[in-house]
Amino acid sequence: MIDFYMVNATLIDPEAGTELPGGLHIREGRIAGVLPPSAQGPGGARVVDCDGHALAPGIVDIGVKIGEPGERHKESFRTAGAAAAAGGVTTMVTRADTVPVIDTPETLEYVTRRAAESTRVRIAPMAALTKGREGQEMVEIGFLQDTGAVAFSDGDAVTTDTKVLTRALSYARSLGAVTIGHPQEPGLSAGATATSGKFASLRGLPAVSPMAERLGLERDLTLVEMTGAAYHADQITTAAALPALERAKGQGLDVTAGTSVHHLTLNALDVGDYRTFFKVKPPLRDEEDRLAVVEALASGLIDVISSMHTPQDEESKRLPFEEAASGAVALETLLPAALRLFHAGHLSLSQLFRALSLNPARRLGVPGGSLAVGSPADLVLFDPHAPFILDRFTLNSKSKNTPFDGQRMQGRVLGTWIGGDRIFPTPA
Amino acid sequence: MTFHARHLLGIEHLSPLDITTLLDLAEQYVTLNRARNKHTDVLAGLTQINMFFENSTRTQASFELAGKRLGADVMNMEVAASSIKKGETLIDTALTLNAMHPDLLVVRHPQSGAVDLLAQKVNCAVLNAGDGRHEHPTQALLDALTIRRAKGRLHRLTIAICGDIAHSRVARSNILLLGKMESRLRLIGPPTLIPSGAADWGVEVYDDMAEGLRDADVVMMLRLQKERMDGGFIPSGREYYHRYGLDAAKLSHAKPDAIVMHPGPMNRGVEIDGTIADDINRSVIQEQVEMGVAVRMAAMDLLARNLRAGPVEVMV
Numbered sequence: 003m004i005d006f007y008m009v010n011a012t013l014i015d016p017e018a019g020t021e022l023p024g025g026l027h028i029r030e031g032r033i034a035g036v037l038p039p040s041a042q043g044p045g046g047a048r049v050v051d052c053d054g055h056a057l058a059p060g061i062v063d064i065g066v067k068i069g070e071p072g073e074r075h076k077e078s079f080r081t082a083g084a085a086a087a088a089g090g091v092t093t094m095v096t097r098a099d100t101v102p103v104i105d106t107p108e109t110l111e112y113v114t115r116r117a118a119e120s121t122r123v124r125i126a127p128m129a130a131l132t133k134g135r136e137g138q139e140m141v142e143i144g145f146l147q148d149t150g151a152v153a154f155s156d157g158d159a160v161t162t163d164t165k166v167l168t169r170a171l172s173y174a175r176s177l178g179a180v181t182i183g184h185p186q187e188p189g190l191s192a193g194a195t196a197t198s199g200k201f202a203s204l205r206g207l208p209a210v211s212p213m214a215e216r217l218g219l220e221r222d223l224t225l226v227e228m229t230g231a232a233y234h235a236d237q238i239t240t241a242a243a244l245p246a247l248e249r250a251k252g253q254g255l256d257v258t259a260g261t262s263v264h265h266l267t268l269n270a271l272d273v274g275d276y277r278t279f280f281k282v283k284p285p286l287r288d289e290e291d292r293l294a295v296v297e298a299l300a301s302g303l304i305d306v307i308s309s310m311h312t313p314q315d316e317e318s319k320r321l322p323f324e325e326a327a328s329g330a331v332a333l334e335t336l337l338p339a340a341l342r343l344f345h346a347g348h349l350s351l352s353q354l355f356r357a358l359s360l361n362p363a364r365r366l367g368v369p370g371g372s373l374a375v376g377s378p379a380d381l382v383l384f385d386p387h388a389p390f391i392l393d394r395f396t397l398n399s400k401s402k403n404t405p406f407d408g409q410r411m412q413g414r415v416l417g418t419w420i421g422g423d424r425i426f427p428t429p430a
Numbered sequence: 431m432t433f434h435a436r437h438l439l440g441i442e443h444l445s446p447l448d449i450t451t452l453l454d455l456a457e458q459y460v461t462l463n464r465a466r467n468k469h470t471d472v473l474a475g476l477t478q479i480n481m482f483f484e485n486s487t488r489t490q491a492s493f494e495l496a497g498k499r500l501g502a503d504v505m506n507m508e509v510a511a512s513s514i515k516k517g518e519t520l521i522d523t524a525l526t527l528n529a530m531h532p533d534l535l536v537v538r539h540p541q542s543g544a545v546d547l548l549a550q551k552v553n554c555a556v557l558n559a560g561d562g563r564h565e566h567p568t569q570a571l572l573d574a575l576t577i578r579r580a581k582g583r584l585h586r587l588t589i590a591i592c593g594d595i596a597h598s599r600v601a602r603s604n605i606l607l608l609g610k611m612e613s614r615l616r617l618i619g620p621p622t623l624i625p626s627g628a629a630d631w632g633v634e635v636y637d638d639m640a641e642g643l644r645d646a647d648v649v650m651m652l653r654l655q656k657e658r659m660d661g662g663f664i665p666s667g668r669e670y671y672h673r674y675g676l677d678a679a680k681l682s683h684a685k686p687d688a689i690v691m692h693p694g695p696m697n698r699g700v701e702i703d704g705t706i707a708d709d710i711n712r713s714v715i716q717e718q719v720e721m722g723v724a725v726r727m728a729a730m731d732l733l734a735r736n737l738r739a740g741p742v743e744v745m746v
Contacts (some may be wrong), residue, residue: 146542200627206542206563206599209626320521322544324562
């Protein structure tokens with residue numbers, strides 16, 4: 003039976019909003035007690051000395067792309083699991099934009115089975131909202147829920163037919179299912195690889211106005227108001243979209259929003275001379291947008307930080323910018339990148355873990371995200387100050403497409419526990 | 431000589447001194463090109479490969495002639511027709527080329543940034559002959575040479591660039607170059623063909639020809655591609671010609687000695703009236719073509735000198 007004490011830690015408690023010295027008693031996979039600062043655990047008990055480092059609820063990452071089924075050469079459950087463990091991610095909320103799309107209970111069962119035999123990291127799978135992510139017919143939301151789908155999303159394939167979307171949202175509401183949208187007006191953003199403005203125009207890249215996000219969000223929120231559905235916007239990345247979000251929340255709609263760690267820490271200029279590792283979806287924004295989104299995160303208007311982990315092989319990135327694939331791997335860099343916001347003084351550690359752990363867990367009703375007694379012992383121990391220079395070839399992901407290659411980062415994961423079992427570093 | 435670049439990928443990375451150096455050398459080649467014997471051996475022994483991923487007659491011919499007059503071994507590769515269709519990537523193409531040991535590689539590609547990407551992977555000097563909507567540096571240089579010969583300078587001129595700015599690499603390179611040389615730039619076109627953020631480039635933007643052309647020293651027309659005419663960006667070709675086509679009435683707003691330029695090929699009756707294009711007192715369109723050969727000779731000569739100098743401090 004697992005029974006041990008984690009002592010001499012700095013407990014990052016996102017619920018209480020505190021960062022205080024203390025420890026945890028772990029028993030049968032759960033947090034059995036919170037210990038005072040001086041506690042060393044009873045004599046004879048197994049003790050993990052945290053050496054004063056930060057101990058927080060493990061990260062719950064909404065929107066992880068894994069190449070199973072269909073693109074295992076880019077990422078498998080095993081490699082994604084290793085990356086997650088090394089990054090302090092204890093629950094991966096996986097995407098349905100695979101090949102084939104996860105839109106039937108049978109495909110979902112395959113995913114769940116593959117995950118279970120490949121990694122100890124918890125998997126909370128999403129399913130598509132419409133069959134084939136084609137925006138025409140809704141999936142079997144009820145059956146998929148029974149099979150374990152925690153949310154429904156077509157990812158970046160925006161449903162253009164508002165009647166289809168309205169019906170899917172109404173049906174999802176009757177089952178209490180959360181729908182995750184990608185707020186983007188598909189007409190305006192068609193073919194775009196950059197955010198419109200001086201930089202994109204100089205580089206000669208097809209670009210989309212940041213207003214396309216607001217337009218997409220306003221549409222989705224209108225339909226949410228019509229249907230009463232539970233809705234989460236996957237990535238809010240522009241200042242222009244924030245007032246609509248604020249209004250919807252103020253109205254009491256069941257709405258939350260996330261953003262990606264890349265949009266919080268990088269801007270459009272980082273693309274420089276057509277660096278395709280900086281090509282993400284939606285495209286990186288201007289610095290004013292980045293700052294507005296950081297501020298919205300600090301104020302709680304934006305609820306969730308995601309990695310939007312999107313593995314792409316070398317071949318799909320070593321192409322002219324327009325042709326190159328979008329997306330970046332980020333399971334392992336999520337925490338050190340997000341810690342830039344802490345080091346820059348924008349957010350406290352407990353605020354950061356509200357967005358990384360507590361809010362996503364609560365939103366999707368998955369275990370974790372809390373240090374309260376009775377919560378699963380999904381934990382990450384890290385040194386927020388440890389500096390390093392990222393070498394992308396040291397990443398555990400099968401694909402190495404990170405925009406942070408060669409960059410100075412701060413924050414090292416020292417240990418990851420799931421249900422009280424240490425999964426990183428792997429016990430010798 | 432102050433020109434140290436390894437490649438000529440765009441105007442963006444050139445200094446005003448680089449530009450002047452290039453143009454001064456090009457003047458010498460104008461003289462050579464007008465002589466009976468048009469041949470020198472400055473590129474003798476070097477191999478120049480012209481690789482065009484997009485159809486082009488004029489630019490490719492100009493580069494070919496420039497290389498031959500300088501004594502290089504010139505080869506044209508029609509890439510659009512061959513390997514790309516077989517699924518070969520740009521990187522593979524670059525590796526194949528490396529094995530042929532070219533010294534100068536002239537590349538045109540339909541996508542912005544593709545020539546930069548290629549330049550990172552090959553061992554020779556790369557000249558950008560146009561990439562997507564990004565840059566077309568030799569066109570801007572030949573335009574600059576034409577203007578300098580007509581007006582005697584490149585600074586303190588009012589230069590109007592008219593038409594489809596949004597899709598034009600010629601416009602971008604010209605804006606960068608003429609801005610660096612401290613001329614005053616105006617962009618004129620319907621808002622659908624003006625790139626977003628253009629007002630932040632340090633230029634003035636007009637949607638009215640008469641206003642935009644007022645007192646201009648240079649009127650630079652751009653080609654409007656047929657596929658943009660059918661209601662997507664503008665309502666019709668005839669409405670475009672009415673509002674933005676250069677005719678005598680619109681040109682009368684410019685200075686009496688204003689010159690008219692066009693990178694070619696022209697659509698007579700779409701963006702420019704044929705009689706203006708042919709007016710030898712106003713139009714320098716034929717001279718632009720002549721300057722093109724000279725400028726390309728100068729650019730290849732300078733890059734070859736840097737090649738011969740060996741691995742120096744590389745300034746891309």
